[in-house]
Amino acid sequence: MNIPRLADAVGLIDEELVAARFPPQKRRPVRRVLIAAVCAVLLLGTLTAFAASGAGTALLAKFRKGEDGAFESGYDISAQLTPFPEDALTGDIREVPALIRRQIEETTVWSNWLPNNYVREFETAAQALEYVGLEELQPIRWAVKETGTTLSVFGGKRGEIVTVSIMTSLREGDVRLQAQASLRTENDSADAAFGVRTTEDVDYTEETFTAAGGFTCHVIRSTALESGNVTYDAYLVRAGILYTLHAAYPPSAAPLADELLHTWADQFEPEKR
Amino acid sequence: MEDGAIIELYLARDERAIGETEAKYGPLCRHVADNLLGNTQDAEECVNDACLALWDAIPPARPRSLMAFAAGITRNLALKRLRHDTAQKRSAALVPLSELSELLPDESIAPDAGNEEIGRVISGFLRRQSPEARCVFVRRYWYFDSVSEIAVRYGFTENKVKSLLFRARNRLRDYLRKEGISV
Structure with missing residues (x-):
């Protein structure tokens, strides 16, 4: 086999680049905690896990920094999401395919941005929901201060909408929250999977509870980060849409954080038949 | 420990x-x-x-x-x-190695450029890249991870990984030329 010299040269790059962690996401206010929505084909048999948990999500794997050579802690979750027809999105989001097509046309190999991703900020979650215009999306109404909402649309090669996520940041006392709704369209050929990563050495525990609307809420809690804060991520699937609540808080605020968790989960109304 | x-x-x-x-x-x-x-x-x-x-x-x-x-x-x-080991046929690194070979064939490397120097230039190049592009490049060409492994690791689609790699290779090719590594 011909091994190019460049392969040897790449092996001589600085150690710090080799040991680099996952790049921090700009919109994540919780320092050093990285959550990335993934649309990847995971050929794993998760149906048994779904059935066992009774939830619309299943824990695929978790890992801890320092174990088995891992240099970050985290876990992967698979979610049973309904692929919606693109036509079901009836709001102004229908302008996005044309915008993505323009991105694709205008991008060059020198661009420092990627096409196929449309991101828009809204003052409130309600405005973002209206923009999407999907009947099945449930608004969350609670007296927690919103600090902003980001809509992200991932498009395909022809601009078609593949996935949509709406993330709202909130704060209540010492508890910082992020509520997210994620959906996929018929243009998404991959099963939905979500990865949570942190560069710190933390462990995760899994639990479930049944919310007022009868939905199973799947909760994954982390041990304390270096900041002293602990976190949880709660997952609930309603009408084929994944709703996530992420919270980071000092242990002293745990009662408030758990109260917020249940307030959030109990809002999901049974699906209309 | x-x-x-x-x-x-x-x-x-x-x-x-x-x-x-x-x-x-x-x-x-x-x-x-x-x-x-x-x-x-x-x-x-x-x-x-x-x-x-x-x-x-x-x-x-x-x-x-x-x-x-x-x-x-x-x-x-x-x-x-x-x-x-010329008999080695199943290496997962066949594709990334060929990508590196296409990026800069051995015969295009300046005669006086040593591997240490090329590595230093590539380090400088990577520091100028976005964290995403940098991490994906390192996983592909240092660890020789597959595209699908990188996609799962970083929560990207495979298309996004391929796109990041394609652009990084093009930028690196130009950077190596400007730095006098390729002729």
Whole structure:
């Protein structure tokens, strides 16, 4: 086999680049905690896990920094999401395919941005929901201060909408929250999977509870980060849409954080038949 | 055990250093070797050789990152083995190696450019890239991970990974030309 010299040269790059962690996401206010929505084909048999948990999500794997050579802690979750027809999105989001097509046309190999991703900020979650215009999306109404909402649309090669996520940041006392709704369209050929990563050495525990609307809420809690804060991520699937609540808080605020968790989960109304 | 404590064991010529390194970074080193060699037994032998090489290298070396140092030695040994094993056909690294070869064929490298210098230039290039592009590039061409592995690791679609790699290669090609590495 011909091994190019460049392969040897790449092996001589600085150690710090080799040991680099996952790049921090700009919109994540919780320092050093990285959550990335993934649309990847995971050929794993998760149906048994779904059935066992009774939830619309299943824990695929978790890992801890320092174990088995891992240099970050985290876990992967698979979610049973309904692929919606693109036509079901009836709001102004229908302008996005044309915008993505323009991105694709205008991008060059020198661009420092990627096409196929449309991101828009809204003052409130309600405005973002209206923009999407999907009947099945449930608004969350609670007296927690919103600090902003980001809509992200991932498009395909022809601009078609593949996935949509709406993330709202909130704060209540010492508890910082992020509520997210994620959906996929018929243009998404991959099963939905979500990865949570942190560069710190933390462990995760899994639990479930049944919310007022009868939905199973799947909760994954982390041990304390270096900041002293602990976190949880709660997952609930309603009408084929994944709703996530992420919270980071000092242990002293745990009662408030758990109260917020249940307030959030109990809002999901049974699906209309 | 923390890296600093393991390195202290090496410096004290305490053989527990090898066991601690194997326990902590053995799986990662095996992953790199297996990516390159495509054979579990060869990868295992390569990691064993790397452990001995580490023992010989520290001291005098005192690596800042034991992980990068151990995996780097494994990578070098696996490349060396691959280079001399023409029968090796199942390497997962065939594609990334050909991508590197297309990026800068050996015959296009300036005669006076050494590998150390090229590595330094590539380090400079990577520091100018977005964190996403940098991490994806390193996972592909340093660890020789597959596109699908990188996609799962970073929560990207495979198309996004391919796009990041394509652009990074194009930018690196131009950068190497400007730096006088390619002719």
